[in-house]
Amino acid sequence: MDPISILVVDDHQMVLDGLSAMLRPFADEAIVVATTTDPNKARSLAAELHPQVALLDVRMKAMSGLELCEHLRRDDPQLKIVLLTVYDDEQYLFQGLRAGASGYLTKQVVAEDLVAHLRRVLDGEVVVDPSLAGRVALSAARLDRGEFWPGAHLGLSQRESEVLELMVHGNSNRAVAARLMLGEETIKTHVRSIFRKLEVSDRTQAVALALREGIFL
Amino acid sequence: MDPISILVVDDHQMVLDGLSAMLRPFADEAIVVATTTDPNKARSLAAELHPQVALLDVRMKAMSGLELCEHLRRDDPQLKIVLLTVYDDEQYLFQGLRAGASGYLTKQVVAEDLVAHLRRVLDGEVVVDPSLAGRVALSAARLDRGEFWPGAHLGLSQRESEVLELMVHGNSNRAVAARLMLGEETIKTHVRSIFRKLEVSDRTQAVALALREGIFL
DNA sequence: ACCGTCCTCCCCCGAGAGAGGGAGGCAAAG
DNA sequence: CTTTGCCTCCCTCTCTCGGGGGAGGACGGT
Numbered sequence: 010m011d012p013i014s015i016l017v018v019d020d021h022q023m024v025l026d027g028l029s030a031m032l033r034p035f036a037d038e039a040i041v042v043a044t045t046t047d048p049n050k051a052r053s054l055a056a057e058l059h060p061q062v063a064l065l066d067v068r069m070k071a072m073s074g075l076e077l078c079e080h081l082r083r084d085d086p087q088l089k090i091v092l093l094t095v096y097d098d099e100q101y102l103f104q105g106l107r108a109g110a111s112g113y114l115t116k117q118v119v120a121e122d123l124v125a126h127l128r129r130v131l132d133g134e135v136v137v138d139p140s141l142a143g144r145v146a147l148s149a150a151r152l153d154r155g156e157f158w159p160g161a162h163l164g165l166s167q168r169e170s171e172v173l174e175l176m177v178h179g180n181s182n183r184a185v186a187a188r189l190m191l192g193e194e195t196i197k198t199h200v201r202s203i204f205r206k207l208e209v210s211d212r213t214q215a216v217a218l219a220l221r222e223g224i225f226l
Numbered sequence: 227m228d229p230i231s232i233l234v235v236d237d238h239q240m241v242l243d244g245l246s247a248m249l250r251p252f253a254d255e256a257i258v259v260a261t262t263t264d265p266n267k268a269r270s271l272a273a274e275l276h277p278q279v280a281l282l283d284v285r286m287k288a289m290s291g292l293e294l295c296e297h298l299r300r301d302d303p304q305l306k307i308v309l310l311t312v313y314d315d316e317q318y319l320f321q322g323l324r325a326g327a328s329g330y331l332t333k334q335v336v337a338e339d340l341v342a343h344l345r346r347v348l349d350g351e352v353v354v355d356p357s358l359a360g361r362v363a364l365s366a367a368r369l370d371r372g373e374f375w376p377g378a379h380l381g382l383s384q385r386e387s388e389v390l391e392l393m394v395h396g397n398s399n400r401a402v403a404a405r406l407m408l409g410e411e412t413i414k415t416h417v418r419s420i421f422r423k424l425e426v427s428d429r430t431q432a433v434a435l436a437l438r439e440g441i442f443l
Numbered sequence: 444a445c446c447g448t449c450c451t452c453c454c455c456c457g458a459g460a461g462a463g464g465g466a467g468g469c470a471a472a473g
Numbered sequence: 474c475t476t477t478g479c480c481t482c483c484c485t486c487t488c489t490c491g492g493g494g495g496a497g498g499a500c501g502g503t
Contacts, residue, residue, distance in 0.1 A: 086438055166449060179431040181489070194452050201491070202449090211459095211491075213430050214303075214396040220437040221300065383479060398459070412481050418461075419479090428461075428489095 013039040013127050016058065018051040018077065019066040019093070028064065031120045039124050048077045055081055055088060062127055065110075067094040075110075082109040089130050112136040163222070164206045172199045177216050177225045230256040230344050233275065235268040235294065236283040236310070245281065248337045256341050265294045272298055272305060279344055282327075284311040299326040303395040306347045329353040380439070381423045389416045394433045394442045 017028050025044040032039050043054045048069055055063060063081055065074040078090050091112035111130045114123070126136040165173065175185045182200060186193040200212065209215050219225055234245050242261040249256050260271045265286055272280060280298055282291040295307050308329035328347045331340070331354075343353040382390065392402040399417065403410040417429065426432050436442050 168450065176430065177434055179426070179428070179434065181428075183489085191450090192452055194454090195450075197491075198451075201493095204491080209396070211396070211398075213393065213433050216430050216434050217303075217394060217396065217437060218300070220434060385480065400459085408480090409482055411483060414461075415481075421461085 012037055013062060013124075013131060014042045014058070014060040015039060015127070016051065016055055016060040016063045017041055017044040018046075018048060018063065018069070018074075019044075020046055020069045032123070035120055035124050039127055051077060052080055052084055056084060059085070060088070061131060062089045062091060064091050064093055067092050078110050091127065091130060091136070163224075165203065169199050169203050169206070172196060173203055173215065173219055174225050176200070176203075176212055177219050229254055230279060230341075230348060231259045231275070231277040232256060232344070233268065233272055233277040233280045234258055234261040235263075235265060235280065235286070235291075236261075237263055237286045249340070252337055252341050256344055268294060269297055269301055273301060276302070277305070278348060279306045279308060281308050281310055284309050295327050308344065308347060308353070380441075382420065386416050386420050386423070389413060390420055390432065390436055391442050393417070393420075393429055394436050 015032070017025055019025055019028075025046065029041045029044060032041055042058050042060050045051055045054060051063070051065075054060075065077055065081075067074040069077075074092055078092065081088055081090060089111045090109060091114060092110045093114055112126060114126060114136070118126070129136050171189065172185055175188055180188065182196045183193050186196045189196070200215075203215055204210060207215050207218055209218060232249070234242055236242055236245075242263070246258045246261060249258055259275050259277050262268050262271060268280070268282075271277075282294055282298075284291040286294075291309055295309065298305055298307060306328045307326060308331060309327045310331055329343060331343060346353050388406065389402055392405055397405065399413045400410050402408075403413045406413070417432075420432055421427060424432050424435055426435060
């Protein structure tokens with residue numbers, strides 16, 4: 010496995026240096042390929058280097074991490090984004106996740122935990138710092154344990170969420186069935202449930218809603 | 227042609243009254259079916275009455291017009307939205323258009339211009355107050371003159387762009403045809419052209435691509 | 444024990460979607 | 474003038490989609 014390539018964006022040069030130094034001993038698992046204090050430069054860096062993950066400070070002078078997060082996701086939906094904060098409050102957590110972030114960590118995180126978290130993020134999971142997870146009670150706790158799945162806030166079940174994601178990626182009912190190793194009729198039932206819960210009448214509207222909600226890449 | 231049904235949302239009762247009075251002489255072309263100062267109530271009103279157009283103030287206490295715009299479009303993608311502002315700056319213009327608005331007018335607008343603008347909006351055009359259009363230079367000017375259309379950078383023609391937008395908003399081929407006053411077969415031809423240019427094979431993927439590119443709302 | 448939700452699969456059936464072809468008009472560019 | 478692209482409309486054909494119904498098993502809460 011190649012080491013995870015990381016782009017770091019933070020107002021404070023100190024943090025950039027600190028993170029790079031912190032991860033250097035783990036160079037075989039994760040390497041910082043670029044750092045910048047300029048959010049605008051972050052976009053061009055991401056476009057040039059195509060890192061796998063971007064670590065963003067939530068609060069920055071020029072542009073908020075949340076705003077930058079949206080920009081980066083628009084530029085490259087594949088890029089995973091993890092928000093960093095010194096503030097261990099949950100105020101920006103949900104905003105961050107809504108903006109498309111895959112993780113929300115405090116700067117107290119230690120290197121080996123960070124590496125582990127990044128690996129989970131690349132596996133498609135959403136990671137939240139346990140110290141935050143404790144405070145945001147149920148919802149965030151579920152998030153951290155993986156009991157949470159995209160679209161849950163819309164009332165979708167886990168299976169329905171999986172089906173919707175495959176629909177978003179252009180799969181037909183039959184293709185979804187093949188990927189999930191289920192019968193096509195089963196998928197059609199799930200699809201009808203999704204329509205009912207999302208209050209739409211066809212897959213195009215369902216996909217449009219999912220993308221507008223920012224549920225899937 | 228039935229008169230255009232309008233929902234007006236504004237913080238100031240004065241403006242609501244003013245608009246209603248202003249449009250009364252044009253009752254055969256456009257009628258205000260409901261007004262409210264409460265953005266939250268606007269959503270239920272829109273759901274009940276299904277007006278064709280919603281006129282929203284950009285700046286309101288409870289909720290910004292931009293936010294409300296997104297909500298309303300989510301509730302009913304068919305609903306056209308025109309933003310009203312006292313501020314003749316272009317600051318919120320692009321945000322508004324990104325939020326799904328079909329028009330951006332200043333409150334200096336006179337009744338007959340407003341009616342004309344609303345009719346153009348219902349025809350699928352995007353209208354911008356000329357006094358603003360002058361300032362936002364090239365891009366907005368082109369928008370206003372129709373020389374520019376979303377998706378042009380993907381090689382789509384203007385007609386194809388219009389069709390794609392209506393597809394994104396959940397319209398079937400037949401519905402698109404009705405809205406553009408064309409034959410369904412014509413739409414199917416355009417749709418095939420869109421698929422070819424976008425290198426996709428069905429409308430769901432086309433819509434997903436458009437939304438990911440951020441072309442439409 | 445019952446009810447609700449989820450997950451799985453089956454049937455029928457109509458309507459729409461999408462691929463394939465053709466065709467006429469019109470304007471800009473070669 | 475011919476080509477190329479765009480816009481409009483028509484035909485056939487296949488297949489997926491989406492609505493309607495039912496059914497059985499699993500799990501968890503009341």
